Amino acid sequence: MNHSAAGAEDAVRPPGTGAGAERGARRDDRWLDALMNVAFLTLLCGALLRYVLNHPDSPRLPWVTGLAAALAVLQLAGPRLTPLLSRTRPRRAELLRFGLTVGCWVVVVLLAPSFAWCAVPLIYTALRSLPERAALALVAVLSALVVYAEWQLRTGVDPNLFLLPPTVAALATGVFLYMRRQADRLRALVDDLIRTRRELAATERREGTLAERQRLSMEIHDTLAQSLSSQQMLLQAAERTWDSDPATARGHTRTAESIAERSLAEARRFVHDLAPADLAEGGGLAQALRALAGRESDGALRVRVLVDGAPAAPLPARVQSELLRIAQGALANVREHAAASLATITLTHLGDQVLLDVADDGRGFPAADPPADGPAPAPSPTPSPGMRGHGIAAMRARTGRLGGVLTIESTPGEGTVVSAAIPLDQPLERK
Structure with a gap:
């Protein structure tokens, strides 16, 4: 893109919608991904430590440990694993990696219910990565598994075991969807603003072009066209009197030559958009x-x-x-x-x-x-x-x-x- 085109693009781009805003958005995405990784690993390590402390001799321990390690690898090494799963379809590869993560979590929750609350980061990942209906369905499944895990870990009758997981999931989902829809509306408003400003800029350019064409037509009419008309009349008069009155004809010709010289000066100054030749000579x-x-x-x-x-x-x-x-x-x-x-x-x-x-x-x-x-x-x-x-x-x-x-x-x-x-x-x- 040349400098003039870039300048025109910047003229119609609202503040915060340029390359700096795009870099800021990518930085925020990386920050959120890091937060999700830290939260997931923290909950994963806490659940694994709890299981090891409470069931040190359980035959499921190797499986639980292996699945926990697999979950950690899938979560941390996700950007590196995605190209290995598919180089031509990165979106499908990313969904496949997330599906493997959810699958490993489901198995490990069935083996060790203490891993249930690792679903919270998975819920946010589902809401960010999947279409809305698919994300809602997955959130419902994850919430049901958390309720099941809490029921397995119960020590008495507690209604919160059935109410807390779906309530937290519903609240998180509602806030996330509300913020995303607000962001979509804001993006639509920004796009509409950009389109409107581009249309306004195009209209101003057209109006400026028409005004300049009118100015040029008036300048040509008042200078060059009049001079050419005068020269034509003088030359026609000279032609009529050339044989009968050569002196008068030569006078007409000299006058036409003077007008042509003046017109040339006007044309040069007109091209450079300077003052009329008479004013440029001084005297006011x-x-x-x-x-x-x-x-x-x-x-x-x-x-x-x-x-x-x-x-x-x-x-x-x-x-x-x-x-x-x-x-x-x-x-x-x-x-x-x-x-x-x-x-x-x-x-x-x-x-x-x-x-x-x-x-x-x-x-x-x-x-x-x-x-x-x-x-x-x-x-x-x-x-x-x-x-x-x-x-x-x-x-x-x-x-x-x-x-x-x-x-x-x-x-x-x-x-x-x-x-x-x-x-x-x-x-x-x-x-």
Whole structure:
């Protein structure tokens, strides 16, 4: 797994479910196995010592001693015996070893009832190793054998001989099953949490991808696409006047070459996600707007820039970049749709906000300000600025990311004003 994939996996993994938790679980299993071994051997040695002391001359002593030794070997050497029983099916081999242990215990209890309480560790092993129904059945059999052994060892009438073993077995079984079911529920909750967090992470990645695609489409529309459109118009004009007015045609060609050079710089900075080329040259937003106006001005359209007031502090780089893009998009709409002769860019600093207005004296349009959401108005014979392509949508999105408001005012025959108001006293939305 590479580092990025591992990092993504860690991002959706709840605390306590990683490799450290797995190591902790294995350590707890080893600790419990050691405890079961110590308890079993302690009870086994105590029962054997009791039998030897009470029946030193019994003919069963060699058998009892041998079975006790076999039980000790099966319990202690279990992990080493399992591969010998079956290398291909370790689960079946483990069950076979446990079956041999239970079988030896049953025989030794029938020979020497004092070994009965060695069943307690066997009950826990059965509950851990067997399916629930099989474990319950085995616990019932072991409890019955313990009752039988206690009856054989009785010295008088005692109801506890019949009540104590099944009560202890039932209590131990109930606690164990309750804890295991609680653990299963917790594991299911953890799995659900992991799945939910992975789905949430996937959703966030998809939303981030869509947002980035929208940002890229707006950047391309406001920079490269507009530049290519201008170059196309200039080259077409040059082709039309090449024979009749070579000087004008060469001027169009030089202008197209300048725009292409500028577009190349924009493309390089766009790839590196840097500020627009005009801003990167220094001078701030006002100077970048003047450079934009100079490039957009020609014989058909004159663009001027007015600056009102001065910022109390330098504008954030992101605000400058987005306002410059909004101005580029508005001028592109003026050139494409408005048939205007004059466009005015006004930058106004009001202390707690900055305003950018792009006004033209073009044809205007009768429709109200296009809504931010919902279907676009029906097309009119004289298209309004931004009603085609990404123009208005891109400007609205840029203004919204800055926490501002975009308004459009227009009257047929009297031009259009696009205004962006950006507050400067609130955090900017993340990209």
